[in-house]
Amino acid sequence: MNQDPKVIIALDFDTKDAAMRLIEQLDPAECKLKVGKEMFTLFGPEFVKALVAKGFDVFLDLKFHDIPNTVAKACKAAAELGVWMVNVHASGGLEMMQKAKQAIAQSVNPGTKLIAVTVLTSMNAEQLAQVVTGVSPAEQVTKLAALTQQAGLDGVVCSAQEAKLLRKHFSPEFLLVTPGIRPAGTEQGDQKRVMTPEMAMQDGVSYLVMGRPITQADDPLATLKQVNKSIA
Numbered sequence: 001m002n003q004d005p006k007v008i009i010a011l012d013f014d015t016k017d018a019a020m021r022l023i024e025q026l027d028p029a030e031c032k033l034k035v036g037k038e039m040f041t042l043f044g045p046e047f048v049k050a051l052v053a054k055g056f057d058v059f060l061d062l063k064f065h066d067i068p069n070t071v072a073k074a075c076k077a078a079a080e081l082g083v084w085m086v087n088v089h090a091s092g093g094l095e096m097m098q099k100a101k102q103a104i105a106q107s108v109n110p111g112t113k114l115i116a117v118t119v120l121t122s123m124n125a126e127q128l129a130q131v132v133t134g135v136s137p138a139e140q141v142t143k144l145a146a147l148t149q150q151a152g153l154d155g156v157v158c159s160a161q162e163a164k165l166l167r168k169h170f171s172p173e174f175l176l177v178t179p180g181i182r183p184a185g186t187e188q189g190d191q192k193r194v195m196t197p198e199m200a201m202q203d204g205v206s207y208l209v210m211g212r213p214i215t216q217a218d219d220p221l222a223t224l225k226q227v228n229k230s231i232a
C-alpha cells in the first residue's frame with residue numbers, strides 16, 4: 001500500500017459518467033487524480049469535492065495566470081476545496097507567485113501544495129522561440145524554476161527531459177511534476193517533450209502526470225498497475 005502514489009491521472013473527460021467509470025475502479029493508494037480546465041469548467045467545484053471525499057489526493061490544474069491579487073484569491077478558493085495541489089504559471093512573475101503562496105498559507109488548508117508551470121510539455125524549441133527568443137526549453141525551465149523557488153513555492157511543472165538538469169540545482173524536496181509521460185510504444189499526441197515513466201523516475205521526477213496513455217487504454221486499471229510496477 002503506497003501512501004504517496006507517484007502517478008497522477010489526468011481526468012480529461014467530457015462527461016462525468018466516463019470519468020466515474022474509471023474512478024470507481026481506482027484506489028487512492030495507487031494513484032492521485034488531476035482535474036483540469038475541461039472537467040472543472042463542465043462540472044465545477046462539486047466534482048472536485050466529490051473526489052476529495054472519496055479519499056483521493058486531487059491536483060486542481062487550473063494554471064492560474066493573472067494579476068497577483070486575482071491569482072491569490074483564486075488559489076485561496078482552490079485550497080479551500082480541500083485539494084492536495086494547485087498550480088499557477090511561473091511566467092506570471094515573482095510577486096504573483098508570492099501572493100498566491102501567502103493566500104494559501106492564510107487559507108483553511110495551508111498545507112495545500114502550490115507549484116508553477118515552467119514551459120508547457122507541448123512546446124518544442126521552435127514553438128518556444130515564437131514566444132521568447134534566445135533560450136532553449138531547458139534554459140527557460142531552469143530560469144523559471146529558480147524564480148519559483150525564490151517565491152517559496154513547492155515545486156514546478158516541467159518535462160521529465162529537464163529533470164536531471166534541475167536536480168543539479170534543486171533539493172529532492174523541490175517537487176518536479178511532469179506531464180508528457182509516455183510508456184514506450186504509446187502515442188505522443190500533442191506532447192513534444194516526452195519521456196517514459198521509468199526514465200522519468202530515474203532522473204529524479206517527484207510525480208508523473210498521465211492522461212491519455214491510461215484513460216484511453218483498453219484496460220486503464222491494468223495500465224496503471226503496469227506503470228506502478230515499472231517504477232516500484
Ligand SMILES: O=C(O)c1cc(=O)[nH]c(=O)n1[C@@H]1O[C@H](COP(=O)(O)O)[C@@H](O)[C@H]1O
Nearest residue numbers: 010036061119120121157179209210211212
Ligand atoms: O499542468 C499540467 O498538468 C500540464 C502542464 C504541461 O506542461 N503539460 C501538460 O500536458 N499538462 C497537463 O497534463 C495532462 C497530460 O495529459 P496526456 O498528454 O493525455 O498524458 C493534461 O491534462 C495537460 O493539461
